[in-house]
Amino acid sequence: MFWLVPICIVALAAVLIGVVVVNKDGSSDSAASETPDRSAGSSGANGSGDGTDQTSDEPDFSFLERHDTEDTRAVGDDDAPVTLIMYSDYQCPYCANWNDETLPELMDFVDDGDLRLEMRDIAVFGEASGTAARAAFAAGEQDAYLEFHNALFEDGKHRSESKLSQDALISLAEDLGLDGQQFNQDMNAVTAHDDLETNSSEAQSIGVTSTPAFIIGGTPILGAQPTKEFVDAIDDALAEADATDSANGATPATSGGQS
DSSP, rough: TTTTHHHHHHHHHHHHHHHHEEEEHTTOOOOOOOOSBBBOOOGTTTOOOSSSSOOTTTTGGGGGOOOTOOOOTTTTTOOEEEEEEEOOOOTTTTHHHHHHEEEEEEEEHTTSSEEEEEEEEOOSSSSHHHHHHHHHHHHTTTTTTTHHHHHHHHGGGOOOGGGGGGHHHHHHHHHTHHHHHHHHHHSHHHHHHHHHHHHHHHHHTOOSSSSSSSTTTEEEEEEOOHHHHHHHHHHHHHHHHHHHHHTTTTTOOOOSSOO
């Protein structure tokens, strides 16, 4: 018994020293494990494991640009020199915040013919998000996508799940002056479901698991970064487009944003 207590103390000390050494070496760092979140805030742009971290070796995603003249949810000229793709969810608070603070600033580029916005509504938060995405599709069929989209993110806030029910969305459409019966048909049409599936599958294929996520001129940006980050990214993409046009003997594009 005389030796038992010192031996236990020595054994405990050895275990503690081992834990300290392991943590110092970084092989058991609890901070390296984070809970997945389906909303990407402004701090998520340089995260890893999602396929959208910005490094010198990042891929060029410009092949995802559609430039479809029939795309009712696209805003801006289909031949604009820079395209911004946005993957968004109507239950995402960061998407609502971006829509309120940043989108109005980027419309200067759109109005000047320098930027095209291609909106891809997806459902990472569940069924209500999918219903809202199909409703936005239906609004687009009546040439009111952006108006409906902005109404869902009014004042920079997203609607509660109960306000994203089919009846609530039809009521919103009618409040905006849309044909409620036609809206209901389009929202529940096979094309609306197929469109949602196409956009969701596309997002998953490039590793987008949280919203908002963006691609500007082929370069990914994750999260609702400050407005200046988007303005700078668009200016850089415009400069690159100018350089390409100059090399090919074409008329350079002009920047319409504010730096």
